[in-house]
Amino acid sequence: MPLFLGLDTSNYTTSAAVFDSESRKMLSHKKLLSVKSGEAGLRQSDAVFQHTKQLPEIVTGLFSELGENTGITAVGASFRPRNIEGSYMPCFLCGEGLGESIGAVSRIPIYKTSHQIGHILAALYSADRLSMINAPFIAFHVSGGTTDCLYCEPDEKELIKVTETASSLDLKAGQLIDRTGLMLGLDFPCGAALEKIAQKADKSIKARAVIKNGSCCLSGFENKAQAMLRSGETPENTARYILNAVFSSVYEMTEYAYGVYGKLPVIFAGGVMSNGYIGKLLSQKLDNVYFSAPEFSCDNAAGIALYAYYTYERQIK
Numbered sequence: 001m002p003l004f005l006g007l008d009t010s011n012y013t014t015s016a017a018v019f020d021s022e023s024r025k026m027l028s029h030k031k032l033l034s035v036k037s038g039e040a041g042l043r044q045s046d047a048v049f050q051h052t053k054q055l056p057e058i059v060t061g062l063f064s065e066l067g068e069n070t071g072i073t074a075v076g077a078s079f080r081p082r083n084i085e086g087s088y089m090p091c092f093l094c095g096e097g098l099g100e101s102i103g104a105v106s107r108i109p110i111y112k113t114s115h116q117i118g119h120i121l122a123a124l125y126s127a128d129r130l131s132m133i134n135a136p137f138i139a140f141h142v143s144g145g146t147t148d149c150l151y152c153e154p155d156e157k158e159l160i161k162v163t164e165t166a167s168s169l170d171l172k173a174g175q176l177i178d179r180t181g182l183m184l185g186l187d188f189p190c191g192a193a194l195e196k197i198a199q200k201a202d203k204s205i206k207a208r209a210v211i212k213n214g215s216c217c218l219s220g221f222e223n224k225a226q227a228m229l230r231s232g233e234t235p236e237n238t239a240r241y242i243l244n245a246v247f248s249s250v251y252e253m254t255e256y257a258y259g260v261y262g263k264l265p266v267i268f269a270g271g272v273m274s275n276g277y278i279g280k281l282l283s284q285k286l287d288n289v290y291f292s293a294p295e296f297s298c299d300n301a302a303g304i305a306l307y308a309y310y311t312y313e314r315q316i317k
């Protein structure tokens with residue numbers, strides 16, 4: 001049975017996944033890194049330490065669930081955040097190192113790509129739109145570390161060649177959500193809890209996007225949220241305002257990309273895009289846009305396993 005292992009050790013999650021290329025099924029195990037209450041992230045040294053502890057547990061659990069079907073054809077690993085010069089984070093060394101070890105011991109090939117490519121492939125898989133990799137499309141990678149609008153096209157070497165069309169000029173969308181959540185006393189990461197609070201809002205305060213040459217500015221929304229809370233606005237209405245801010249910014253960035261490339265299909269990836277409220281608003285305003293299930297939007301190794309599969313298939317042809 002042709003199985004492909006993917007490993008991803010981001011600054012938030014330890015994850016491993018196996019893709020069965022015959023059944024097209026994906027098995028995934030992951031575990032969030034622990035962040036102290038009140039803090040808004042981790043130092044890289046702490047992330048590396050936690051990945052080192054959690055990887056054996058994650059991989060052991062994954063292969064235990066596989067049972068007897070444990071023969072891996074190839075392994076994939078994310079080794080940097082994005083496929084651009086200078087993109088580097090020490091936390092990715094953990095998954096990359098384990099992948100190289102598995103490849104050497106098992107005498108199977110290892111294929112490396114970026115965490116961002118993994119996000120895009122995982123979202124396409126969940127949305128049943130993997131065929132999109134054969135033609136140009138637009139992707140959004142919206143998380144704690146990125147708010148990127150990307151032009152994607154087929155590439156012989158990298159599978160998907162990514163060109164940044166627009167980004168955030170200050171805060172990232174995930175940072176905005178987490179900082180607002182911490183204002184409200186939530187634990188990091190705050191996305192799911194903030195969405196739950198926002199569902200109880202009794203009004204929806206519009207947030208007008210600040211766009212410069214297609215890129216967004218988000219720091220002003222954080223200042224506005226602080227002012228709203230000081231003036232007595234409810235946490236629920238403040239939370240919804242922040243989600244409206246992310247929606248309006250992503251929507252305007254999409255419209256900008258349409259103006260540059262035409263109305264290509266769009267896939268939304270990254271942890272922020274698991275937000276059902278934002279996704280619903282975008283679906284109401286845009287056509288030919290696709291979203292993945294939350295487990296494939298947030299950090300995961302599914303896309304890395306798919307990258308290993310596609311790269312292996314290309315090389316044996």
